[in-house]
Amino acid sequence: MPIKLPPGISAATFAEAVKEFQGAVGADWVFTSEEDLDTYRDAYSISWGHDDEYLASAAVAPDTVEQVQAVVRIANKYKIPVYAISTGKNLTYGGSAPTYSGSVVVDLKRMKRVLKVDDKRNFALVEPGCSYYDLYQHIKDRGLKVWIDCPDPGWGSPIGNALDHGIGYTASPYRDHWGAHCGMEVVLPNGEIMRTGMGASPTSDTWQDYKYAVGPHVDGLFAQGNFGIVTKMGFWLFPQPESWMTGTVHVPKYSDYSALVDHCNYLEDAHLATGQTGYGSNLGGQGVTAAPEYRALMANGWPTIEQLDAYAAQRKVPAWRAKLQFYGPEKAVRASWAYAQRRISAAIPGATFTDVEFSTLPLSPAQEKTHHLVNFGIPNMAIFQIVARPAAGPNNANPYDGHTDFFAVVSRSGSEVFRAMKAVYDIQKELKIDPITATPFSSPVTWHHKVFFMGAGGVGNQRGDAEHNRRMRALYAAYIEKMAAAGFPAYRTNPGAQDLLVKQFSFNDHALLRFQEALKDAVDPNGILSPGRYGIWPKHLRQKKA
Amino acid sequence: MKTFIAILGATTVLGVVGSAFAADAGQLAMGKERFDYWCDTCHAGDPREAGRFLPGTASLNAKYNGSRPGALVDRTDLLPPYVELVIRKGMEGMPFFRKTEISDTEMKAIAAYLSRNTRQ
Incomplete structure (x- = not known):
């Protein structure tokens, strides 16, 4: 180029x-x-x-x-x-x-130092070029008793990931990587260094323990923003739990999903089942859309809840499942799982419980070969299977050169999940996507502990195929606009769609963006720092765009 | 893109008939260390042995369907220029690497390591 x-x-x-x-x-x-x-x-x-x-x-x-x-x-x-x-x-x-x-x-890749890991107060302080692998190895080499929480791709940066609101897979206080940060050092647009939180106190030793100094908490300006370059950042770490346990709840009726979600919310928010809950439908899965009975179900458009209850009854399998995960001392995790079963059994008739597994931690090398490593804070790259050439299938000769994620923010309630899955379905149908991937059995992901993310598939890129990429850009823009119109804006997006996404956050004539622009003009008058990141443009470029 | 594919094809063919490449022990050691750091996580040997999905090895297993090993460390036909090209230009879902990640010296060491078994 x-x-x-x-x-x-x-x-x-x-x-x-x-x-x-x-x-x-x-x-x-x-x-x-x-x-x-x-x-x-x-x-x-x-x-x-x-x-x-x-x-x-x-x-x-x-x-x-x-x-x-x-x-x-x-x-x-x-x-x-x-x-x-x-x-x-x-x-x-x-x-x-x-x-x-x-x-x-x-x-900033050269700035990759792990500056401090404390396994008594359970935090780390790192530079931006440090990867999850680097931090994990640093901890392992020293036998420190703390876990990191990593996203799927292990080569990412704890700082970069947190600054883009990335998420992970272990216990709820740590999966929200931004939420688990504590204190940062920033080079401001004028070249000055600033430390946030207790880092602003020249005498305090609590920079990585207590997020707040006094007055406004300004850290948020540096996430998905363009107000400074973060050169150090602290993260709270999960003290290595003694054991892990999992068990799966199955509920018979399609309409039981709402109650199932409510109970899982309780278990997570009460800090009983703090691991990531894995939702799924026993009526879904690969190939479901090709099945004659599924085609009959969908023949007259999106089915009613009653029709879906009847469909589940005919199939004679529990409609939904939720895999719970517990971290902690053995007695505590066993008691939490027993409590979860009692609570859900009493509330949802016909609920059953399977796939119970208990293990002390850390995992043995043999267990590391069979378990989902990110649930144990172990970085890896397995997620790249989504762009790898499959052993068989249509992409074998021409696999995607990449993919573009779309995940909408959905509240943790069954009725909202039903609305979100139908919204994805409606968009795919309107744009004549073939095959439609959204079904009444789609499940949200539970990376974040307070909201669900509902994915919308089908956005893969081919570097050599301009027409394909043009269609993908149109599909992606439709997801951004139409999902937001339905109540489900995306949590994060690629630079080409950031203006469009920010436009969806329009309360009171875009008061939030106008406030951010006023701040931008004040602290970066020359508009030199990351212009356009998440829709924040400096004055001279706003005028040009208008 | 077409040019890129043509270059890859040419270097792969050359790899079959090419000669062995001189590399000193220090360069090979650096190559192995850097390969293990950067590449092994996707391109390690046996996925079952590694105990995790290895996108690179799985993808190459599917591509070559037994005609060549999917694991890069088992290949006997790799030429250094080919390895260097893939590192800097990427390949399908594998993105390219910047010099701040893998320097030219490290890249050449990885290339020497992966072509250590390439015979004349």
Whole structure:
């Protein structure tokens, strides 16, 4: 791809700035060749090769906070937009590409130090280039008794993931990675360093223990935002539990789902079953949409709850299941599972309980081969099976080059899940997606402990197929707009859709975005930091867009 | 994209008839260490042995269907330029790697390690 200059910057000015960047971080760590900049494209972009693909003009890789400060000051001097990445592995949400073409990527991968892990007060302090693997290995090498909570791709950054509202798989206080952060160090758009929370106190030792200093809590400005470059961040860690237990609840009727969800909410919020609850329908699964009885069920449109109850009764299998997970001392987890069974048995006639497993922790090497590792805070890359070539199937000769996730935020109630699954179905039907993947047996995911995320499948990209990618962009935009209209906005999205997603949060004439813009203009008057990230544009670019 | 596929095809064919590559023990050790750090998580040997789904090995097993090993460490036909190309350009669902992740020196070491069994 041809190299883009920052908009409005002449080649001569850019060359001067590049020379200053080289002076700040060393010539080896400033990348300007086409070959190098190709590695700063978004490998999973559904705009790959199109005019609207986001491309960097250069990349600069500082190794210290002081170098980050110098880079930001140079950017201000020349009014050059910069865009920070941590490990650059935010695939499906932008990868290592900027949100505004022509930006200089500030690649923080070299800043990968684990600064502190405390297994008495249970926290870590890391730099942005540190990956989940790095932090996990640091803890393992030292025999520390704490777990990390990682998302599916283990090569991501705890900081980058938390800043994009990423989520994980262990106990509820830790799965919300942003929620589990405590304290950060930020290089502000003027190049100054700021520490948040108790880090603002020169004398306190509680930077990673107590989130709040006094006054407004400003950390939120740096998540999905563009108010500073985070150079250190603390995370609360899960003290290694003694044991883990799981058991699966089955309920007979389709309409039992609402009660099942209510009880699982209770068990999680009361800190009895703090692991991720795995919902599923015994009536769904692979190939269900091809079955004649399913086609008959759907022949006259979306079925009623009564029809779905009758369908479940005819199939003679429990309609829904929920796999509960417990962490803690053996007596406690066994008692919690016994309580869960008593509670649900008393409330839902016909509920049954299977698949009970108990294990002390840590898992043995043999167990690590059979268990879902992220439930135990062990990073891996198994999730990439969704873009790997399957042994058989239509994608074998031409697997996707990536995928673009869409997950809508849905409240933890059965009736809202029913509405959300129908909303996905309606969109796919309207756009004539074949096959329609949304069914009355779709299940939400429970990464976050206070809301469900409902996925909408079918957005895979092919780097060499412009027409396919055009259709995918249209489908993705439809998901963003139509799901929000139905009450289910997405929690996170790729740069190409961030303006559209932010537009859906329109209460009182977009008061939230207007407030963020006012702050942006105040703290970043030159608008150099990550312009356009999650719809926050600096003044001169807002005027251009209007 | 077509050019890229043509280059991959050419280097793969060359790999079958190419000569062995000189690499010193230090470079091979670095290559193994960096391979284990960056690549093994998707491209390790036996998925059952590893105890987790290995997207790279599974994908290559399906692609070659027994004609070549799915595990990169078992390959005897890899040429360094091919390995370097895949690292910097990616391959299907595998994204490319930046120099801040895998430096040129490390990339060459990984390439030397993976082509250590390539015979003339």
